[in-house]
Amino acid sequence: xxxxxxxxxxxxxxxxxxxxxxxxxxxxxxxxxxxxxxxxxxxxxxxxxxxxxxxxxxxxxxxxxxxxxxxxxxxxxxxxxxxxxxxxxxxxxxxxxxxxxxxxxxxxxxxxxxxxxxxxxxxxxxxxxxxxxxxxxxxxxxxxxxxxxxxxxxxx
Numbered sequence: 001x002x003x004x005x006x007x008x009x010x011x012x013x014x015x016x017x018x019x020x021x022x023x024x025x026x027x028x029x030x031x032x033x034x035x036x037x038x039x040x041x042x043x044x045x046x047x048x049x050x051x052x053x054x055x056x057x058x059x060x061x062x063x064x065x066x067x068x069x070x071x072x073x074x075x076x077x078x079x080x081x082x083x084x085x086x087x088x089x090x091x092x093x094x095x096x097x098x099x100x101x102x103x104x105x106x107x108x109x110x111x112x113x114x115x116x117x118x119x120x121x122x123x124x125x126x127x128x129x130x131x132x133x134x135x136x137x138x139x140x141x142x143x144x145x146x147x148x149x150x151x152x153x154x155x156x
Contacts, residue, residue, distance in 0.1 A: 005095070005151030008041040008056045011088035011112075019084040030082070031074060034107050034121055037091040042105070045069045059103075059145055066131055072102060072124040075155065082111060082118040090115070095146050096153040101135040102126040103146060106154045120154040 013036075018029035025033070043054075043061030045068060055061060060069045082089060090110040097104035102124055109119040127136040138146075 006148045007151075008093045008149065010037050010040040010056075010091050010093065012036045012040070012091050012109075013088045014082070014084055014086075016084065016086075022081075024081040024083050025089075027076070027078070030076060030078075030109070030119055030121075033089065033091065033109060034074070034076075034123060037093050037107055037109075038105055038123065041093040057145055057149060059142060062141075062145075063127065064136075066129060067136060068128045068130045069125050070128050072126050074121065074123050076119060076121040077155070078119055080111070080116050080118045082109060085111075085113060087112050089118075095150045096122055097124075098138065098143060098146050098150060101137050103138065104153070106151070108154060122154060 012033045014025055014033075018025050020026040039055070041056050042059040045060050045063070063069070090112050092108045092110070094106050095103055096106035104122050104124045107119070107121045108117050109121075110116065111118055127138065128134065129136055
């Protein structure tokens with residue numbers, strides 16, 4: 001694990017409909033934003049969607065046919081309000097844990113105007129054989145791809 005991972009920075013749109021009655025982005029929409037950042041950084045799950053922009057690290061697109069990348073757990077800490085703005089939020093993404101058959105992705109969502117950290121979160125995902133449901137261990141290539149982007153947990 002690197003103490004200073006190569007962080008993948010991306011922009012994720014805030015939609016007018018994402019705002020709740022208090023004027024900030026609703027907690028459910030925050031999880032959607034995490035998914036968008038994860039797909040931007042590591043690609044859509046293999047075999048889904050059409051061709052588009054290549055991800056920074058094709059960790060989820062370069063998987064064997066029939067492999068699913070399934071969410072095992074989300075952990076989200078709201079540290080400040082993310083106020084709706086008509087500009088995208090800034091999201092930093094990296095990997096905070098690599099295990100035999102799963103990995104954990106860390107995120108920090110920043111307000112695009114104030115640059116204040118508003119959300120710290122992690123998502124644990126596992127690779128699963130879509131036909132059998134069996135866990136698939138990370139390959140050496142996946143571990144190597146993840147290595148440069150692996151750093152500390154946002155909850156450490």
